[in-house]
Amino acid sequence: MLAAVLQVRAGSLQVMLWERAREPHAHRWSLPGGGLGGDEDVEASIRRQLAEKVDVRQLSHVEQLAVFSNPARVPGPRVVATAFLGLVPSHIDPVVPSDTGWHPVDALPATAFDHEAICRRARNRLASKLSYTNLGFALAPPEFTISALRALYSAALGYKVSATNLQRVLSRRGLLEPTGGTVQPGPAGGRPAALFRFVSGEMRVTDPFAVLRPPAARSLGS
Amino acid sequence: MLAAVLQVRAGSLQVMLWERAREPHAHRWSLPGGGLGGDEDVEASIRRQLAEKVDVRQLSHVEQLAVFSNPARVPGPRVVATAFLGLVPSHIDPVVPSDTGWHPVDALPATAFDHEAICRRARNRLASKLSYTNLGFALAPPEFTISALRALYSAALGYKVSATNLQRVLSRRGLLEPTGGTVQPGPAGGRPAALFRFVSGEMRVTDPFAVLRPPAARSLGS
């Protein structure tokens, strides 16, 4: 029962970790989590853990990542961990306990147990799903400019994406919608950027955008 | 620790189930599985379970599906199940115990517990991954004709796919390779079909074929 909570902050994809005070693996950084209660399923449990240990009630998305069960993954008796991927939109800055902080997933500090591998898996899952689902909504604030969205995707994917192409691809899939509003240009000037949102009701992951589609729906009646 | 083992048989996607002899849910159909041993991880465990209970050593692919943990999913004390998706290539016909058989995933008999939902999840996962990964290799025999492959994809996806398009898409991704051999036409005649295989070394799932790719690798030196 662990969660890799990811957020784009300061232009890089970061994960929330807390520093262990006690052995084993004292002073190493660890993913938040905890045991499963008697009257909840694993997803309810991880949400409870996150709400307890750190102030994260604003998770925009939570999904199962994988079960990690190597007998040697932690010292002592075997612990089977159900790992989750959690996402926080970029516009909020959760207040976290003093032992907890954010770290770029590509430059992790010394981590406890197999938590580094779990972070990598989370990162990869996110990158994949950004391509073939609408998961981007979970990284973005309610309203955003295209360049802000571009920065989010670039950080999460690990490479620059073209703003033009990003806007076209997402729009063509029917995910993006202009709000009508604009944002003031910075001190250096520039054209005011239009604001967009993910279309209402798309705030949950939809089916992947598949190739090898069903044969042409030949606009048949009934 | 359950597995939905899927195979295309007789033109439809089927799942391996065994009929419960005892309560609870006697005479209902159930997914194979069992408890986790002390010295194995969950994947080793599910492979052991499958090899014990039924003669399935020929799994072409096994992956974690999801954890099912609803406290009410089974009567009595709560049981957390790690569910797997297993695949068997279409050319083998495992010998199974007398209480075990195959059932079309779209026409399941009365199932035990939440196993119907698990089967649906397995079906959906397979259909998705066929689109954006090379997972097709796990359904197909070592060599096959394009029409045979088309039948496999159609059965797994639930709709007809075009043989022309299927061949082109898979070839363009570099997954398909002609063996040079052909197969004798049936009694009705017809042009002999060429045999193909999935390219060697691609017998494991590769990265998804993503959109929003990295910027053009501009053929730079070094």
Next chain:
DNA sequence: CCAGGTTTTCGCCTATCGGTCGAAAACGTG
């Protein structure tokens, strides 16, 4: 051995999609 039926293969056409670029729009500053 030829006509007709069958199945596969292949090339062509078209629409869409993804990637890139550059011009134009819309702002600020000096």
Next chain:
DNA sequence: CACGTTTTCGACCGATAGGCGAAAACCTGG
């Protein structure tokens, strides 16, 4: 009001997906 800046938009092009039909290659029956 010229200039720098940032965003937006249109245009182009190659790659991809989907569809169609002709041609290839085989069988059987007459």
